[in-house]
Amino acid sequence: MSTGLILHDDGRQRCWWPGTDPLYVAYHDTEWGVPEQDDRALYEKLILDGFQAGLSWITILRRRDGFRRAFAEFEPEAIARFGPAEVEALMRDTGIIRNRAKIEATIRSARAYLAIQERGPGFAAFLWDFVDGRPLQPGPATRAEIPTESAVSRAMSKALKAEGFGFCGPTIVYAFMQAVGMINDHLVGCCRHGPCAALPGPGGLGVPR
Template sequence: MSAETGLITHPDGCARCWWAGLDPIYVAYHDTEWGVPEYDGRALYEKLILDGFQAGLSWITILKRRDGFRRAFAGFDPEAVARFTEADVARLMQDAGIIRNRAKIVGTIAGARAFLKIEERGPGFSRFLWDFVDGAPLQGGARSRAEIAAESDLSRRVSKALKAEGFSFVGPTIVQAFMQAVGLVNDHLVGCHRHGPCAEIGRAGAERRPA
């Protein structure tokens, strides 16, 4: 890894952001998901919840359990999760396939109910989030690891709005990581082979967005 840039050049010749490391699971996530603009409301809900579960842990810990989380939380279908009861909470506290944190489990259910409220009043959860960037991903220009912010004015505003809606585990740092992951912010380092493609996807998505 280059200490100056925070880039890792892999055996395939591609330069990648430092955090991808060499773990094949992380590399695949970096190359196919992270930073790609996501517009599907359900997928955005899932990623926000998983980022909340990550708090205090490494993302690879969550990524390796993602299938377990999906099974436990009904595929992150907000309508289904919103109907979970105390019995479901007790069941999930025994589920070794997820992170068994009661507050985060309860927060997932509350988040599903908050999601549905936003959907009901329109224009929906996806639009709620993308309106913060006027529908177009913010293009980061960081050339080194040191230039990547842990939080920002934007993440603080989004965090405050999410908390007001009833979401939990959505502090500014978690929200910053979430925004980077779902492409609201393109924070691939400029020298990373995914920076340009994610920027192009973002421009195309913004052009197709209804006024």
């Protein structure tokens, strides 16, 4: 049975999921699993993971520039002001996934983000507090050892929904946590496992909820 590792032409072993697609491999090597601590970037990644629901991540990745253009570079302050006219324009935009429910959820999520920011100390602190500010290191050796959700992703999903975010179920949130380095799910034999394991999170934050 395959462990989930692929040996590439450059002699490096990588997780199975990017295959050999150059764009996907670059994402795997430079972004996935790297601890993200920027508020706006975390909002963007959470929204894009919501748009991924029912689709493959490479589908979203190939349209990421289109999403950024359509959604004001994912500036929540701008998105929060979107109204019916902007929604209809987005529904005609072939550069994104034209799903009305997800578009409207993005606007509601921007407003929820701003509410968290106003309370302080910010969206990154709100999210990272679920892992005490430190990336989880489960050390999966095979793809079978990587779950699709966890107790932490269920707790984060519940908290996000309570704040008003949409398309943030436990499975979406777990994928988000993997992407932003809150959990290092690179397989142990992957060339990126060790480098990501050496990267710190923001530390314990103690954010009240």
